[in-house]
Amino acid sequence: MKTVVSEAYQSKKATLLNFITNFKSQGHKIYGGDRNTLKTFDLEGEKVTVKAFKTPNVVNRIVYNYFRKNKAQRSFEHAHILLSLNIGTPFPVAYMQNSNALSFLDSYYICKHINYDLTYRELVEQPDFPQHEAILRAFTAFTFKLHESGVFFKDHSPGNTLITINNGDYKFYLVDLNRMTFGKLSFQDRMENMKRLTPKKEMVAIMANEYAKLSGELEGRIFKTLWELTSDFQMKFYRKRRLKKRFLFWQNRE
Structure with a gap:
């Protein structure tokens, strides 16, 4: 070994x-x-x-x-x-x-081992989670830091960021690290990297607003691009899931 x-x-x-x-x-x-x-x-x-x-x-x-x-x-x-x-x-x-x-x-x-309080997934599934918007904005700042550092986290999805809360101080920890690349990221790269995080338009809007403040990019451009990429990803994701269920149904019948 x-x-x-x-x-x-x-x-x-x-x-x-x-x-x-x-x-x-x-x-x-x-x-x-x-x-x-x-x-x-x-x-x-x-x-x-x-x-x-x-x-x-x-x-x-x-x-x-x-x-x-x-x-x-x-x-x-x-x-x-x-x-x-x-x-x-x-x-x-x-x-x-x-x-x-x-x-x-x-x-x-x-x-x-990290004793965490939540993952990004809880923000998606529980819109009334305490300090929801504050955590979401802090997470967006964390993602911006990833991008500025040249990190393209290919598995940047709801369950792969652990979040701890300590009196309004939020810390973020990436897990499932095997798929990453490093280098300068274009605007399109950055938006592509965020498309898997949430299907909720209101969350995308908040993230676009915060990312615009940090990056200096136009908020409208960020929101339009990110929402288009998110919508396309969700459509393909659920189409694949439906096809998989249909295939397994016929497989089970046999």
Whole structure:
């Protein structure tokens, strides 16, 4: 097993490896889906989150073994880049990957656990959430900082920003970090990066207003572009979901 541990956790490497060895039988599961599993473990009095990535298909096993960094490695490296830019993300503790002479098998990413109060999703689903507009504007400022820092977060979606609240002070932490690029972002790039966040026109309007204040761009241009991209994304998203349900319905009948 290839193991890379952040400097601050080198003395705990053996314990971290033990978490992976006993991942199936130990730890507290906080998420278990078709793609990935998340568990928390106690690391000598400190809680950490371990993300086990689903074993990839045959082609990607070869790709990850010889040609491309796996998801755990990218998550670990991207987290370090974000922190160097003073952008919030849970501190990266380590990553591990299993492989043999022929192919990649599986990988794990370990980071410090964040006790968060909400994600962006709650702002979408609960319009009466306390301090809703203030949090939304602060989140927009956080997104603007991402863009100004040259970060294009490809999975900038409702569940991938953890939010903590402390007496009106809002802090934001990105998770699910494996899909990112870095470089100067155009206006269109910035709007594309925000199109998955909410289907609600009133939220897009507030975000456009705040982004205009920070960027100096015309509010009308931001709103028009972002709303068009958002509407197009939502239409394609629900069309894909309908087709998937229809396909599964006929598949189940067989």
